[in-house]
Amino acid sequence: MEQYSVVRVIGTGSFGRALLVQTEGRGEKWVMKEIRLPKAESGMRTTRREAVLLAKMKHSNIVAFRESFEDDGHLFIVMEFCSGGDLLQRIRQQKGSLFSEDVILRWFSQMCLGTKHIHDKRVLHRDLKSKNIFLTEHGTIKLGDFGSACTLNSARAYAQTYVGTPYYVSPEIWDNQPYNNKSDVWSLGCVLYELCTLHHPFQSRSWKNLILKVCRGSYAPLPRHLPYELHYLIKHMFKTNPRDRPSIHTILNSHRVSRLLLKHLPEESKEMVEEPRNHWRKEEGENVAMFLGQKSLLTTSTNKGRSSNVSSLPESQSGDVGSRKKWAKGPSNTVLEVLANADIISSVGLGSSEGSDCRSEEVCTETQKKRERKKWDKDPSVRLLSLLGKLPLSTAFQTYTIHRHSADPLQGPLAAEQNDDDSTDGPEDILTDHSRLEPRSDDEDT
Numbered sequence: 001m002e003q004y005s006v007v008r009v010i011g012t013g014s015f016g017r018a019l020l021v022q023t024e025g026r027g028e029k030w031v032m033k034e035i036r037l038p039k040a041e042s043g044m045r046t047t048r049r050e051a052v053l054l055a056k057m058k059h060s061n062i063v064a065f066r067e068s069f070e071d072d073g074h075l076f077i078v079m080e081f082c083s084g085g086d087l088l089q090r091i092r093q094q095k096g097s098l099f100s101e102d103v104i105l106r107w108f109s110q111m112c113l114g115t116k117h118i119h120d121k122r123v124l125h126r127d128l129k130s131k132n133i134f135l136t137e138h139g140t141i142k143l144g145d146f147g148s149a150c151t152l153n154s155a156r157a158y159a160q161t162y163v164g165t166p167y168y169v170s171p172e173i174w175d176n177q178p179y180n181n182k183s184d185v186w187s188l189g190c191v192l193y194e195l196c197t198l199h200h201p202f203q204s205r206s207w208k209n210l211i212l213k214v215c216r217g218s219y220a221p222l223p224r225h226l227p228y229e230l231h232y233l234i235k236h237m238f239k240t241n242p243r244d245r246p247s248i249h250t251i252l253n254s255h256r257v258s259r260l261l262l263k264h265l266p267e268e269s270k271e272m273v274e275e276p277r278n279h280w281r282k283e284e285g286e287n288v289a290m291f292l293g294q295k296s297l298l299t300t301s302t303n304k305g306r307s308s309n310v311s312s313l314p315e316s317q318s319g320d321v322g323s324r325k326k327w328a329k330g331p332s333n334t335v336l337e338v339l340a341n342a343d344i345i346s347s348v349g350l351g352s353s354e355g356s357d358c359r360s361e362e363v364c365t366e367t368q369k370k371r372e373r374k375k376w377d378k379d380p381s382v383r384l385l386s387l388l389g390k391l392p393l394s395t396a397f398q399t400y401t402i403h404r405h406s407a408d409p410l411q412g413p414l415a416a417e418q419n420d421d422d423s424t425d426g427p428e429d430i431l432t433d434h435s436r437l438e439p440r441s442d443d444e445d446t
């Protein structure tokens with residue numbers, strides 16, 4: 001500690017302060033995060049995890065770790081100082097003037113490299129947002145704030161708590177589904193959208209509509225002057241079913257946007273990315289053509305065999321034949337519960353001048369009757385929304401611990417001392433989704 005002198009306080013976060021410090025001899029500048037250590041053992045473990053995970057990450061697009069130590073009930077993490085500030089500040093400085101396509105692609109491609117490094121280490125960031133992404137004085141992107149990160153193993157992916165920022169949280173979190181690397185992809189989509197428009201994609205005046213918009217993936221289109229590839233990418237990053245979202249690996253290597261991103265990467269980073277694959281080599285093409293030829297014969301004959309049975313089924317059932325398990329286009333059951341309770345919501349203070357998105361009461365009631373799936377505990381939406389109703393929506397930009405199966409689902413950053421069960425990815429109380437453990441062709445999940 002003595003080797004550092006404090007230059008100034010950069011800012012105060014939910015768990016402590018960030019100080020700009022200088023080393024005694026060489027006068028190098030670093031950021032020292034001073035974090036209050038909670039009293040409970042599990043809380044301490046969670047807090048220390050930020051230092052442990054950051055220390056593991058050595059990448060040109062991730063804030064570099066220098067050291068960490070504990071003193072007087074505090075954890076100190078010393079890390080690289082990004083003098084360009086965070087992206088949220090940068091976006092605000094634009095005062096409405098849009099970033100150029102080059103800037104967007106340059107920054108975004110570096111964010112992808114940083115995120116890919118994290119995911120390759122089987123770590124999820126879980127709180128990617130413009131406020132946690134920094135710029136150096138040379139304009140290099142650095143992902144920071146690993147305070148919410150967790151290591152991913154099959155059990156933890158189902159943990160009942162999630163730490164994230166409501167405005168950037170993906171639909172699966174609100175829908176109480178397991179999370180994985182694709183949840184980070186969603187959040188990164190929000191940051192990309194902010195760079196393209198200077199606005200958040202899911203603007204709303206009420207918590208109810210915020211959650212609805214997220215769960216429907218409903219956002220205003222990007223400005224038309226931006227390249228088609230960015231429109232296409234955003235559409236994919238905001239797929240409500242995480243399986244339909246590309247992984248970062250795909251975005252960098254085999255997505256329609258990959259070549260554009262590669263072109264905008266700094267020279268020294270280009271070697272970290274494989275040459276994007278969106279054309280076939282001759283032999284590959286021949287193999288695939290042969291395979292497809294066989295497959296189409298197979299499919300035709302299968303359909304033929306089935307067709308007589310199918311036609312005798314009512315339309316609703318025949319439509320299901322051969323279809324894969326997929327997420328509904330509309331809002332999830334959790335969200336429909338929210339809608340169904342719209343009156344209650346307004347009466348506890350979440351009233352909004354925006355029209356209700358539940359267009360017909362009968363539709364909601366009907367859908368509610370059909371609901372048989374995994375749900376929040378008894379009357380979860382009432383509880384969640386009454387709780388949310390007491391919070392100003394502006395706090396949805398802060399990091400929260402979302403307890404997905406608890407009486408107190410949303411624990412704000414300024415909540416009193418975390419209690420003993422605040423572990424954010426602990427193995428206790430795991431909700432198992434066996435289908436996720438089955439082998440499958442989608443090799444894009446971490």
Ligand SMILES: Nc1ncnc2c1ncn2[C@@H]1O[C@H](COP(=O)(O)OP(=O)(O)OP(=O)(O)O)[C@@H](O)[C@H]1O
Pocket residue numbers: 010011012013014015016017018031033063079080081082083085086131132134144145147398399413
């Ligand atoms: N490595 C860094 N370089 C430059 N500024 C930083 C760095 N890390 C954090 N900051 C700045 O320090 C301030 C406090 O950051 P900190 O991560 O402690 O909390 P926060 O991000 O503001 O809040 P929270 O952690 O609750 O989301 C922020 O303004 C942030 O931009």
